[in-house]
Amino acid sequence: MLEHGRTEEDKAKIVKSIEGDVIMLSNHKFASNVVEKCLEYGSEKERKEIIDEIMEHSYDDAGDVN
Numbered sequence: 001m002l003e004h005g006r007t008e009e010d011k012a013k014i015v016k017s018i019e020g021d022v023i024m025l026s027n028h029k030f031a032s033n034v035v036e037k038c039l040e041y042g043s044e045k046e047r048k049e050i051i052d053e054i055m056e057h058s059y060d061d062a063g064d065v066n
Contacts, residue, residue: 002037014038015046022053 002011015038018025025031039047 002041015042
């Protein structure tokens with residue numbers, strides 16, 4: 001759907017559905033493929049939002065590293 005979807009609206013709905021769960025989904029065997037496709041085929045704005053969510057999580061965990 002992301003690669004061959006009919007409209008940008010369809011793609012945007014899929015990208016929106018992973019919002020807030022990117023880290024959890026990235027660690028799932030099959031859901032990680034959806035996250036990858038969102039990064040590959042999402043709009044520039046959508047890709048930035050996904051990357052920002054990943055980076056935010058990375059900074060949250062930075063204090064836990066010894």
